[in-house]
Amino acid sequence: MQPLTTEERARAFTSAKKADVLQKQRLPVRYHVEDFEIEDRPRRFLEAFASILKHTNYRMALDHYVRVSAKCSRCTANCQVYMATGDDRDIPCYRSELLLSVYRRHFTVSGVLRGRLLGDPGLTDEKIQEMAESFYNCTACRRCHFECPMGIDHGLVTHLGRYILSEIGIAPRALVVSTREQLTGATGNTSAIPVPALIDSLEFLSEEMQEEKGIDIPFPIDQEGAEYLFLPAVSDFIMEADTLMGNAAVFRATGDSWTVGTGYFDGINYGLFYSDQVLEHVVSKIRVEAERLKVKKILIGECGHASRSAKFFYPTFCGGRKALPVINIMEYTHQAWKEGRLKLRAGAITEPVTYHDPCNIARPGWIVEQPRELLKAFCSNYVEMTPNRRNNICCGGGGGTVSIDEIRPYRTLVGGKAKADQIRATGAKYCVAPCANCKKQLRELMEDQGIDCQIVGLHDLLYKAIVFD
């Protein structure tokens, strides 16, 4: 892949919108941040860092990473951001070193002694600015982890770096605003959808399906004791009607009980991207709703980060092994299809179809083959992109960056460059991206890169292939 030219670079790094707080906060970052006063940033950063080290397990990981890091530069071969920019500051190991060096200097005995001896002033405001920019240029896709012989997870370091920054008020405005509505707002979800609007739109979708398929396909609402509590990325309710109709149709075909809860119906959890505290509070909202409706399982819709944050962090914050099981809708559909409870019409889709693996569900090897088997069951022309599966390339909007409209040029010219090349090479008519974030990013990517490929969810296509008894 060719790195950006100077001209492209200039274009990629222009902000679509100038945030008014930037001036005041002297941040070189093109988007982010909540409005806050910038006194004493280094001191506050170190205090936040110390507090986090005290109450969490990050110290153990940082100690280890500081000791083993061999600076071998192998991660350069796996980072789509670095491949696009060719900028040293985008090397995953370089990015992690920003934080690891602060840790070494301020939180290890040898670092503190060395600092005293050499008169090293330690963390500066410039360094914080560099971190603020760098940690959000990373899409937290964790592909570099696979190529690190030392086993360092740069995704974890980025996660921690963003968490510390958020504790001193530096976090993308788009994420903060959505999270605020989700946790303290009247609607309680990131898209600020009021319950009446939700119910109305679900009824509308049912009517649509009645017209199209000629059968009643309901969206059960507040069904106590249902098997599954369904939580898609809440934006699906307003943006991805086709995906939702596919989801409902699958349940109509299998006959299992499921429900959307009006108390809480949002799978999105931006805490995964910038704050462990937010992560926990959002997960707790799922738990409250699951307990209210006495469901047996939690079912997450087509969304990568929502699935990962529920699957891997619901047990973390809600009782470990005793927590309710969490599954993804694709797992469910795949299982039903394998058991013969869901019938798909072979050859329902004849155009070339390709599949994009969302990092958050593919990287751990969790959902990789299920969607492929489903697609191959009803698409006659399935093409694979390379690389794929666990080693897929990020859409370029991972780690919450897709929500930040100010950096659209960056996302589509830098972060998504590798992905665009991949999709272009397949020549597919449909690219299945079962993730709300990936869909938004890929649509913008197709538009900005001028690629003629329609970005859809898995259930959008599956809806066309379902055979009802």
Place this chain on the structure above:
Amino acid sequence: MDSWIQFGRGPLFRLAFALMLLGLLRIVVLTVVGVVEAYRRNEDKIINWREVARQTVGWMFPVGRLWRKRPVYGTISLLFHIGLIVVPLFLAAHVLLWKRFLGFAWGAIPQAVANNLTILVIATGLALFLGRVGHRAARALSRPQDYFWPLLLVVPFATGYVCSNAQIGAKTYQGLMLIHIYSADLIMLLIPFTKIAHCILAPLSQVVTAVAWKFPAGAGDRVATTLGYAGRPTWVVGSRLGTAPHHAAAAVAPAPASVTPKEQEVCSK
């Protein structure tokens, strides 16, 4: 000169070796204790041990993995590591030393193999150094020790090779042997305190990472409380979220709406 050599391979070697072992033991124990503490602190014990084991073993024997990306570098690095581990332990002359030092020893590799491996280490060590100097990304990452290590590691191999293969005078031999022994002692002394600690720590990385991705419940709120942020939020206007962790969230859960769509003005769609 002779007494210096005797000192270097006698008391100093024993000291360096003991310090290396203790140093490595220390960091292993610290890491393991850290992992165990974290694991116990986490409520969530669900860890994909299979995946952890697969990745760990995969990177301990990285044949195949190193070829996926940057194969030339991968090959050089792998050969370097093999020679680095095999020759000091299995060279015939060293096996005798080990026997004298430990009281027992193991079989030696043939001298010709040892010779070839030694040349390989010298060549690949220099190649790694040059690669680091010549590769822009590697240069951007490198600290002084990263340049220093491949060169230092080559020293005992080069001197050892000359001493055992070349026709040289007694004086030169002694001088080279002195460098050979003292550089090896220095390497052992430095190992636990530098990046070469990865020789013992790298196999623990996967488990460290897996456990680190599990967070202790309630930590986020405790962090905020410690920082005195309970009333001075950074990401939520007004009160942050209530006080206690998830139990409090239950109390403030939004009440289920009892409205029907017909009664309410439907907001934006």
